[in-house]
Amino acid sequence: MKPAHEKYIPFVPIRLPRRTWPDRELKAPPIWCSVDLRDGNQALIDPMNVEEKLELFHTLVDIGVKEIEVGFPSASETEYAFIRTLIEGGHIPDDVTIQVLVQAREHLIKKTFEAIDGAKHVIFHFYNSTSTLQRKVVFHTDVAGVKQIAVDAARLIRELSQPVLEAGVDLRYQYSPESFMGTEMDAAVEICQAVLEELGATPERRVILNLPTTVENCMPNYFADEIEYFIAKLPARESAIISLHPHNDRGEGVATAELGQLAGAERVEATLFGNGERTGNVDMVTLALNLYTQGVDPKLDFSQINHIRDVYERVTKMKIGERQPYVGELVFTAFSGSHQDAINKGTHYMQESGTEYWEVPYLPIDPADVGREYEPIIRINSQSGKGGAAFVMQHDFGFDLPKNMHPEFGHIVQAETDRVGKELPAQRIYELFQSEYIDAAAPYQLVRHSFAEFTDEEGHSHVTFAGTLRHKETVFQVNGSGNGPIDAFFNAIHGQKMDRFTFVDYKEHAIKRGSDSQAVAYIHLQDQAGQDWFGVGISHNINLAPLKGILSAINRAVTFS
Numbered sequence: 001m002k003p004a005h006e007k008y009i010p011f012v013p014i015r016l017p018r019r020t021w022p023d024r025e026l027k028a029p030p031i032w033c034s035v036d037l038r039d040g041n042q043a044l045i046d047p048m049n050v051e052e053k054l055e056l057f058h059t060l061v062d063i064g065v066k067e068i069e070v071g072f073p074s075a076s077e078t079e080y081a082f083i084r085t086l087i088e089g090g091h092i093p094d095d096v097t098i099q100v101l102v103q104a105r106e107h108l109i110k111k112t113f114e115a116i117d118g119a120k121h122v123i124f125h126f127y128n129s130t131s132t133l134q135r136k137v138v139f140h141t142d143v144a145g146v147k148q149i150a151v152d153a154a155r156l157i158r159e160l161s162q163p164v165l166e167a168g169v170d171l172r173y174q175y176s177p178e179s180f181m182g183t184e185m186d187a188a189v190e191i192c193q194a195v196l197e198e199l200g201a202t203p204e205r206r207v208i209l210n211l212p213t214t215v216e217n218c219m220p221n222y223f224a225d226e227i228e229y230f231i232a233k234l235p236a237r238e239s240a241i242i243s244l245h246p247h248n249d250r251g252e253g254v255a256t257a258e259l260g261q262l263a264g265a266e267r268v269e270a271t272l273f274g275n276g277e278r279t280g281n282v283d284m285v286t287l288a289l290n291l292y293t294q295g296v297d298p299k300l301d302f303s304q305i306n307h308i309r310d311v312y313e314r315v316t317k318m319k320i321g322e323r324q325p326y327v328g329e330l331v332f333t334a335f336s337g338s339h340q341d342a343i344n345k346g347t348h349y350m351q352e353s354g355t356e357y358w359e360v361p362y363l364p365i366d367p368a369d370v371g372r373e374y375e376p377i378i379r380i381n382s383q384s385g386k387g388g389a390a391f392v393m394q395h396d397f398g399f400d401l402p403k404n405m406h407p408e409f410g411h412i413v414q415a416e417t418d419r420v421g422k423e424l425p426a427q428r429i430y431e432l433f434q435s436e437y438i439d440a441a442a443p444y445q446l447v448r449h450s451f452a453e454f455t456d457e458e459g460h461s462h463v464t465f466a467g468t469l470r471h472k473e474t475v476f477q478v479n480g481s482g483n484g485p486i487d488a489f490f491n492a493i494h495g496q497k498m499d500r501f502t503f504v505d506y507k508e509h510a511i512k513r514g515s516d517s518q519a520v521a522y523i524h525l526q527d528q529a530g531q532d533w534f535g536v537g538i539s540h541n542i543n544l545a546p547l548k549g550i551l552s553a554i555n556r557a558v559t560f561s
Contacts (some may be wrong), residue, residue, distance in 0.1 A: 073115035104153030174208035227263035243267035248349030340388035437536035523549035
């Protein structure tokens with residue numbers, strides 16, 4: 001970059017030596033207001049049509065959003081028509097309040113009152129810009145000038161609302177000093193207090209003061225200082241609901257909203273996945289699920305987040321990034337070997353301990369809570385470790401490989417990722433497992449076999465194995481006895497040029513694919529040189545699976561030695 005940074009005017013923070021917000025905690029969700037249908041819509045290359053807006057409106061209702069800004073009815077006929085469709089079509093539930101936006105201009109205010117005719121619950125949201133820069137560059141006026149614009153609009157709105165209130169409509173007021181973040185705080189207090197007085201705000205009938213970071217131009221902690229200062233200085237604080245409308249110009253919209261709440265804000269205007277002008281509005285999904293991960297119910301339902309994402313992408317024509325918190329394709333995916341190992345251990349800990357808490361490293365939220373339980377948490381590429389492939393085999397195919405087997409199979413999978421130079425899908429990992437272990441059927445094969453078992457007077461079991469084996473073109477008989485089927489088989493083959501192997505360990509469990517239930521056995525042998533060899537056998541017969549596993553291990557040793 002060229003050295004031109006000197007031309008930018010740095011933000012000047014207010015002095016708040018006794019700030020209290022850093023010691024507070026978020027213990028409850030804010031009042032949520034969606035601005036997807038207004039702020040998010042105006043930021044689209046191709047704005048939504050009425051049908052698309054209706055689908056998104058009903059999606060927001062299903063999520064549980066109770067305040068929804070539905071448009072700027074004086075801005076265009078499309079906006080006006082959509083609001084009339086909502087009202088006349090009976091689309092608005094009785095527990096949902098629609099919000100309409102209007103500039104502090106007389107003819108636009110009158111048009112907006114026409115648009116809300118027949119609605120039951122309405123927030124009438126008006127605004128004018130108050131920042132130092134806007135006063136200097138756009139309006140060529142002072143604080144008194146922008147204050148007068150706000151007061152005149154408030155007076156007109158209160159006057160026009162009287163017949164609406166008398167008709168029984170639940171009509172509430174909202175005022176936004178646009179570009180609040182860039183306004184001198186004492187001026188913001190003066191303007192907002194005048195608006196509250198003109199609207200007749202009381203503790204019983206509070207007015208929403210919406211404080212926008214229209215252009216985010218300072219760090220979140222400075223903004224929190226502004227909110228705390230503003231609230232402390234506002235004379236009619238008990239007659240106001242303090243609301244935030246954060247944008248994301250510095251990439252800190254979520255932090256600005258969270259710290260602003262710590263400083264005393266009670267309400268947040270946001271959009272699904274952060275859509276909005278320039279870099280977007282604050283992300284409602286991230287804010288809500290951040291609370292959720294801290295044990296706070298956000299009062300919003302994102303249990304079907306994939307469906308919500310699909311609706312959003314279809315109606316807005318926007319695409320959600322792969323790393324978007326909570327919803328992106330890869331946010332619950334680990335490629336790193338150490339991360340995979342920790343996740344794998346965490347899932348085992350959850351199963352074994354029976355803990356009531358979510359305690360899986362690297363996953364701040366249970367993917368199942370947002371409807372993503374069937375998506376791969378661990379995916380395999382050249383950066384993956386020994387436990388990753390084992391996790392995929394268990395998670396996707398039901399094979400619970402013994403821990404001692406993880407390094408060997410992990411090395412096999414990593415060699416393949418190095419060869420192809422890209423991620424391996426789960427099915428390819430299974431194919432490697434099958435070809436390496438299950439299909440290791442030569443040179444030794446079990447042709448036929450039988451077991452005989454009896455129990456002696458002391459209750460000890462004795463098993464005799466008799467079978468036919470093939471080694472290349474040679475067929476031979478084997479017999480052996482032991483305290484169980486595996487011991488008997490291993491003793492039977494021990495003298496047939498297979499006596500260089502020592503039996504180390506054995507593990508068996510059931511796997512099920514549809515209605516087809518089988519047993520899988522993992523066998524760990526060691527040769528005379530101390531090298532470990534693993535084999536896998538699968539069969540509907542629980543006694544046959546370990547026999548196949550033993551031969552699998554021996555065949556692999558004979559082939560690769």
